[in-house]
Amino acid sequence: xxxxxxxxxxxxxxxxxxxxxxxxxxxxxxxxxxxxxxxxxxxxxxxxxxxxxxxxxxxxxxxxxxxxxxxxxxxxxxxxxxxxxxxxxxxxxxxxxxxxxxxxxxxxxxxxxxxxxxxxxxxxxxxxxxxxxxxxxxxxxxxxxxxxxxxxxxxxxxxxxxxxxxxxxxxxxxxxxxxxxxxxxxxxxxxxxxxxxxxxxxxxxxxxxxxxxxxxxxxxxxxxxxxxxxxxxxxxxxxxxxxxxxxxxxxxxxxxxxxxxxxxxxxxxxxxxxxxxxxxxxxxxxxxxxxxxxxxx
Numbered sequence: 180x181x182x183x184x185x186x187x188x189x190x191x192x193x194x195x196x197x198x199x200x201x202x203x204x205x206x207x208x209x210x211x212x213x214x215x216x217x218x219x220x221x222x223x224x225x226x227x228x229x230x231x232x233x234x235x236x237x238x239x240x241x242x243x244x245x246x247x248x249x250x251x252x253x254x255x256x257x258x259x260x261x262x263x264x265x266x267x268x269x270x271x272x273x274x275x276x277x278x279x280x281x282x283x284x285x286x287x288x289x290x291x292x293x294x295x296x297x298x299x300x301x302x303x304x305x306x307x308x309x310x311x312x313x314x315x316x317x318x319x320x321x322x323x324x325x326x327x328x329x330x331x332x333x334x335x336x337x338x339x340x341x342x343x344x345x346x347x348x349x350x351x352x353x354x355x356x357x358x359x360x361x362x363x364x365x366x367x368x369x370x371x372x373x374x375x376x377x378x379x380x381x382x383x384x385x386x387x388x389x390x391x392x393x394x395x396x397x398x399x400x401x402x403x404x405x406x407x408x409x410x411x412x413x414x415x416x417x418x419x420x421x422x423x424x425x426x427x428x429x430x431x432x433x434x435x436x437x438x439x440x441x442x443x444x445x446x447x448x449x450x451x452x453x454x455x456x457x458x459x460x461x462x463x464x465x466x467x468x469x470x471x472x473x474x475x476x
Contacts, residue, residue, distance in 0.1 A: 181431030184309040187220020188291040188317035190271035215455035219315040226424030231463045237262040239290040241270035280412040294318040410448040417456025
């Protein structure tokens with residue numbers, strides 16, 4: 180069992196399924212509305228917990244009913260909530276429109292914007308005892324940089340999922356153990372490098388997810404592309420978060436990067452089969468069974 184600290188966002192997702200995406204000034208009739216749990220930090224924490232890791236989530240919620248619901252959801256999924264702060268603001272939210280399995284998302288940061296350096300400093304002992312710290316970018320940039328610096332100084336491994344995308348100074352990329360962007364996030368994070376140049380510069384560190392084409396990395400000698408698993412797509416929301424958690428879980432079990440990416444691809448194929456970022460996140464047993472029946476086995 181790996182010990183993981185996730186520092187990141189948690190929110191409520193308000194999801195509309197529709198056959199028509201309205202243009203400016205247009206009103207259309209949607210098919211279904213759902214209120215679901217989300218936030219990239221929360222998704223990754225719950226995904227890692229379901230894969231039988233010991234997980235602590237560090238972040239903020241508002242002093243509202245949604246915040247209490249989020250904490251209760253973590254408790255039900257066996258995620259340690261002792262590092263969640265309640266702030267005098269609204270809980271973060273994501274407003275998601277789904278058409279033909281693809282999503283468009285507007286995020287309102289709320290309490291997620293208050294995941295500051297002080298909050299991290301209060302829980303440094305937990306960070307120091309972690310096998311891996313996972314972060315995303317739905318929290319303030321200065322907090323992400325502080326954590327990277329702190330973990331690098333104390334030799335704690337860090338995985339950054341640079342989403343939503345923003346430019347990152349090269350010095351911070353050098354301090355990371357793993358960085359996992361999708362194709363669009365890669366272009367923003369590495370604006371001066373081609374995909375091949377970046378992968379070659381950061382072997383066994385940079386892993387680019389390619390949606391239904393899988394993922395690619397460089398092993399120090401050559402490029403390695405791991406093909407995705409064919410599956411029915413219901414909702415791609417949270418697929419990247421599932422990938423990050425499953426990759427991390429596999430790495431902490433001593434698996435190779437290639438095997439860990441294969442595990443992550445299978446886990447993501449399970450996750451996108453249900454509506455919502457967290458509903459389809461697999462358990463360790465479900466993932467193990469799916470891998471046995473995959474093209475990787």
